[in-house]
Amino acid sequence: MTDFDYYAFARRHIGTNGFEQQQMLTTVGYDSLDDLVDAAVPAAIHVREAPESAIPAPATEREALAELRALADQNRVRTSMIGLGYYGTLTPAVITRNVLENPSWYTAYTPYQPEISQGRLEALINFQTMVTDLTGLDTANASMLDEGTAVVEGMLLARRASKSTSNRFIADADALPQTLALLASRAEAVGIELVVRDLAGADDLTELGAHFGVFVQYPGASGRVWNPSSVIAASKEQGALAVVAADLLALALITSPGELGADVAVGTSQRFGVPMGFGGPHAGYMAVRKGLERQLPGRLVGVSQDAAGHPAYRLSLQAREQHIRREKATSNICTAQVLLAVMASMYAVYHGPAGIRAIASATAAKARMLADALREYDLHLEHDAYFDTLSVHVPGLASTVVERARDLGVLLWEHDEATVRISVDEATTVDDIHAVVRAFGGPETASYSWFQVTNGLPDELRRTSTYLTHPVFAAHHSETAMMRYLKSLADRDYALDRGMIPLGSCTMKLNAATEMESVTWPEFASLHPFAPEADVRGSLALIEQLETWLAEVTGYDTVSLQPNAGSQGELAGLLAIRGYHHANGDTERTVCLIPSSAHGTNAASAVLAGMSVVVVACDELGNVDLDDLRAKVETHAATLAALMITYPSTHGVYEHDVKDITQAVHDAGGQVYVDGANLNALLGFARFGDFGGDVSHLNLHKTFCIPHGGGGPGVGPVAAKAHLAPYLPGHPLAQRTDHAGGFVHGGGPVSAAPYGSPSILPISWAYVRMMGAEGLREATGAAVLAANYIAVRLREHYPVLYTGENGLVAHECILDVRPLTAATGVTVDDVAKRLIDYGFHAPTMSFPVAGTLMVEPTESEDLAEIERFIEAMIAIKAEADAVGRGQWPADDNPLRNAPHTAESVIAGEWDHAYTREQAVYPVRSLVRGKYWVPVRRIDQAYGDRNLMCACPPIEAFA
Ligand SMILES: *Cc1c(COP(=O)(O)O)cnc(C)c1O
Numbered sequence: 001m002t003d004f005d006y007y008a009f010a011r012r013h014i015g016t017n018g019f020e021q022q023q024m025l026t027t028v029g030y031d032s033l034d035d036l037v038d039a040a041v042p043a044a045i046h047v048r049e050a051p052e053s054a055i056p057a058p059a060t061e062r063e064a065l066a067e068l069r070a071l072a073d074q075n076r077v078r079t080s081m082i083g084l085g086y087y088g089t090l091t092p093a094v095i096t097r098n099v100l101e102n103p104s105w106y107t108a109y110t111p112y113q114p115e116i117s118q119g120r121l122e123a124l125i126n127f128q129t130m131v132t133d134l135t136g137l138d139t140a141n142a143s144m145l146d147e148g149t150a151v152v153e154g155m156l157l158a159r160r161a162s163k164s165t166s167n168r169f170i171a172d173a174d175a176l177p178q179t180l181a182l183l184a185s186r187a188e189a190v191g192i193e194l195v196v197r198d199l200a201g202a203d204d205l206t207e208l209g210a211h212f213g214v215f216v217q218y219p220g221a222s223g224r225v226w227n228p229s230s231v232i233a234a235s236k237e238q239g240a241l242a243v244v245a246a247d248l249l250a251l252a253l254i255t256s257p258g259e260l261g262a263d264v265a266v267g268t269s270q271r272f273g274v275p276m277g278f279g280g281p282h283a284g285y286m287a288v289r290k291g292l293e294r295q296l297p298g299r300l301v302g303v304s305q306d307a308a309g310h311p312a313y314r315l316s317l318q319a320r321e322q323h324i325r326r327e328k329a330t331s332n333i334c335t336a337q338v339l340l341a342v343m344a345s346m347y348a349v350y351h352g353p354a355g356i357r358a359i360a361s362a363t364a365a366k367a368r369m370l371a372d373a374l375r376e377y378d379l380h381l382e383h384d385a386y387f388d389t390l391s392v393h394v395p396g397l398a399s400t401v402v403e404r405a406r407d408l409g410v411l412l413w414e415h416d417e418a419t420v421r422i423s424v425d426e427a428t429t430v431d432d433i434h435a436v437v438r439a440f441g442g443p444e445t446a447s448y449s450w451f452q453v454t455n456g457l458p459d460e461l462r463r464t465s466t467y468l469t470h471p472v473f474a475a476h477h478s479e480t481a482m483m484r485y486l487k488s489l490a491d492r493d494y495a496l497d498r499g500m501i502p503l504g505s506c507t508m509k510l511n512a513a514t515e516m517e518s519v520t521w522p523e524f525a526s527l528h529p530f531a532p533e534a535d536v537r538g539s540l541a542l543i544e545q546l547e548t549w550l551a552e553v554t555g556y557d558t559v560s561l562q563p564n565a566g567s568q569g570e571l572a573g574l575l576a577i578r579g580y581h582h583a584n585g586d587t588e589r590t591v592c593l594i595p596s597s598a599h600g601t602n603a604a605s606a607v608l609a610g611m612s613v614v615v616v617a618c619d620e621l622g623n624v625d626l627d628d629l630r631a632k633v634e635t636h637a638a639t640l641a642a643l644m645i646t647y648p649s650t651h652g653v654y655e656h657d658v659k660d661i662t663q664a665v666h667d668a669g670g671q672v673y674v675d676g677a678n679l680n681a682l683l684g685f686a687r688f689g690d691f692g693g694d695v696s697h698l699n700l701h702k703t704f705c706i707p708h709g710g711g712g713p714g715v716g717p718v719a720a721k722a723h724l725a726p727y728l729p730g731h732p733l734a735q736r737t738d739h740a741g742g743f744v745h746g747g748g749p750v751s752a753a754p755y756g757s758p759s760i761l762p763i764s765w766a767y768v769r770m771m772g773a774e775g776l777r778e779a780t781g782a783a784v785l786a787a788n789y790i791a792v793r794l795r796e797h798y799p800v801l802y803t804g805e806n807g808l809v810a811h812e813c814i815l816d817v818r819p820l821t822a823a824t825g826v827t828v829d830d831v832a833k834r835l836i837d838y839g840f841h842a843p844t845m846s847f848p849v850a851g852t853l854m855v856e857p858t859e860s861e862d863l864a865e866i867e868r869f870i871e872a873m874i875a876i877k878a879e880a881d882a883v884g885r886g887q888w889p890a891d892d893n894p895l896r897n898a899p900h901t902a903e904s905v906i907a908g909e910w911d912h913a914y915t916r917e918q919a920v921y922p923v924r925s926l927v928r929g930k931y932w933v934p935v936r937r938i939d940q941a942y943g944d945r946n947l948m949c950a951c952p953p954i955e956a957f958a
Helices: 003-005 018-026 035-039 061-073 095-101 118-135 147-161 177-189 229-237 321-326 338-375 398-407 430-439 479-492 515-519 537-554 568-582 602-610 626-633 659-668 722-726 760-794 818-823 828-837 863-882 904-907 914-920 940-945
Strands: 168-172 193-197 211-219 241-246 264-268 284-288 300-306 311-316 390-393 413-416 417-421 557-559 592-596 613-618 640-648 671-675 693-698 718-720 813-816 851-857
Touching: 018 035, 018 760, 018 863, 035 760, 061 537, 061 760, 095 338, 095 479, 095 515, 118 284, 118 300, 118 311, 118 338, 118 479, 147 168, 147 177, 147 241, 147 264, 147 284, 147 904, 168 177, 177 193, 177 568, 177 851, 177 940, 211 602, 229 241, 264 693, 284 338, 300 940, 321 602, 338 390, 338 479, 398 413, 398 430, 417 693, 515 760, 537 557, 537 718, 537 760, 568 602, 568 640, 568 693, 568 718, 568 722, 592 602, 592 626, 602 640, 613 626, 626 640, 626 659, 640 659, 659 671, 718 722, 760 813, 760 863, 818 828, 818 863, 828 851, 828 863, 904 914
Parallel strands: 168 193, 168 211, 211 241, 241 264, 592 613, 592 640, 640 671, 671 693
Antiparallel strands: 264 284, 300 311, 390 417, 413 417, 557 718, 693 718, 813 851
16 A cells, blocks of 8 residues: 555445455465356456546545535536425434434434334334324325325325226325326326316316216425315225325425325425435325225335234334235335435424424415415416416416526426416425516515414315324423433434444445535535526536446446436336337337346336236246246246346355346347346446346345435435437436437326436445445455355354355355254354344344345445454354254243344343343343343234334333
8 A cells, every 4th residue: 555545435435444354265275266257257257458448447445525615616506495395494403413424323224123223213213104184194104206206106095095997096286396207108108098187176076977986186396286185085985095295394284184084195305304315315205094004015114012922013014025025015116215214204203293383374475475465466377276386377478587686595386478487385484485476567665574474274174173183292392301311212213323234135235424424415415306407517427427337337328316316226127118119119028028137116116117017937046946947937938028037146156147048038029128226236346237237226225325214215226228318217307308419208207306316326436436446346356255254154153045156145144044954943043143142133034035034245344344253153153053953942941042133131130041141141242332222022923913103102011
């Protein structure tokens, strides 16, 4: 290392140094990283010479921040009054600092191990309670990806749950334009007939004909507040379900969807303290009436009890339902928007019911004040009843008014040449109001105050029911109390700031502080997704660079960053394949081949893209069974749409036959979808586009350092060859239609915002910028080495289930616990829970093979932490053997009783066969560095039998 290299970021990102890597290589049996990778990666796909790189030489952390600053400076933040589902909001600083910028919250994983996730599970149950209260419905889930896709999920839920045989779904013409675009493309893919109607003006609903669902926007996109209860009733009368997209803040003042008869309420929680971020990420929501809770997509937090009978939270009802139900899953949502749901819930906790009502009332008063001011100039408003949004009639002058407002620092929405729309919000100031009035020709000076102004809401819809009555919404209103509440919840959880999270398939690597830094800069955080192009040039430039870099590292021609999770990338890619086949007249190509080992989202996505799933077998080595594949390709040759294959496989091995596989599919006229979630094993060494992939999604929240947020946000870019570009996701309100390389994406949208979740893209941008092409290669090498080192060190204790031709694994390894279970009765669950006592997050459990643990250390862990993990696994094996020998009873041993809370070893008599020290301090290092788990093992079945998905009464914890 020269002094010059001292600031190289790769040295900070990669946990093992050269000396440690040499030691590890010796154990694995190779001289150098190059030798190891040569032996592991099949020669047929291995790119040895890095191509002429579009990725610039690595920047230091300081340089990267300076470049990001220059990009940010190309954005221009004006006050947005565009509305359309995205509003200004004042994020309480205590939430920004202690949640959004706090690794204890943002580096956590999805709470599949509930014992070590009680903090975020409580935050999510607060979110669910907030949503059920405000919507007046019975059960809410723990977040949706955004409002537009939540409406689509509402439509699909209505399709599943309605007894109507009709294929027709009726949508409100006064819905958000992006929602209508999403509904149109998603309905078409699954054969639903979408009918758009002015529902507020419809007196006679019989003329709408039979339908299985109706969708109402409440309040409407035009700002109109009207009572949809008769539309809902008429629709339900003939067997349809009613889906209402409702503004959560408005619901503080107007009658809830539940009280209006809705079956499903959906929307966004963005304006509950989550910055607009140029479109995302934010948490969408969905709530349903009783009887529909088993139809809810995404994740549902519920209350169960632990081994001591204490209440404990966990994910309810088939938490990983895609893996269980596959093509019959309720949706393909896997990664959702947990971090943002936590923020929104904390906004409600911090403000409480009176605070939320006050914010809603002030917002409504500002709208009323603006309406009154505009009426003074004889301007005509389209609606007399409104909450926060006004549609102002200015025939022929809309663009002039919008232009003038922009010069005064305010963005309005030109709905058409005669209509300007204006939305006020929590952040709107009197100066903003004055600027708007001036833009419509008002005076240069005037003074406004919304003090004692009422609002524009109709009496008929005034809300009388209460909300946020649980004590949690009353207990943390001082900043001290809030800070401590957030700390107490974070303390219950295990995140990357405590130790490694060796979750196979999830790539829980470092989320570097420098990468995170610019996420909260107002130039990125405060942009409206539909702001004019001239105001967002910096973000568009960043997006174009990232698209270019991702295309290069994957060997594809074009990239869309619109999908806001891996699952949505899959859907976008499959819809592109569908679009391509249709354009070629191949409408009968609808079969999607998926290996049995695939991630559960694959099958669910294929169904949503209108395809039918045919499963391909895997052989005993974990590879795709080539004979079965060839047979299936032959059988379905005429109807073959695509093969979806994960590379390296979900078994963590590099398949040698991958080129033969892609060739066979192409020969039959099919397209190849490569699931790229495991790119961390390949980056810099092989490219999907070079070995036959037509399209792939990547997970920026895995390989490219976006933190997992406790279950989201994510970004799932879809990358494709040129022939699929015209069918990649477009967006009716995008600033630009062309993408890096000049490709135009012309398909329907898959997210509400044109660039999905752009405010977190600087994280991945910074990672690539600071690593450079060489650093990315080094990271892959270090990740593959770490996985192989663990495999070699642990294989005499736990058989490594699958390896490639040279006995090597890729970036993860599957440890088979089944022989141990057979010999000792100790289960994979026992091992996973015992790891908690040792201070670890368990590896991925029973995926893709039941009874196994899949370990992925990533490149970011240092050797000391890897050794600590290996020692824990070996010690646990010894404990299991002791059970097998009969030293401890099968039903009373440190494994079966794991995890051990402090209370469990202190309270009452200790009458177990092992000591208290063995229970909680099995290794000495824990004495000074113990993670104390807050609950004992959680009874999953109890919670599903006694479903409870809102905050439990406070006495439950007494
Ligand atoms: C993580 C993962 C997905 C799904 O990604 P989400 O962002 O959770 O939707 C799909 N396929 C594979 C192989 C994965 O590991």
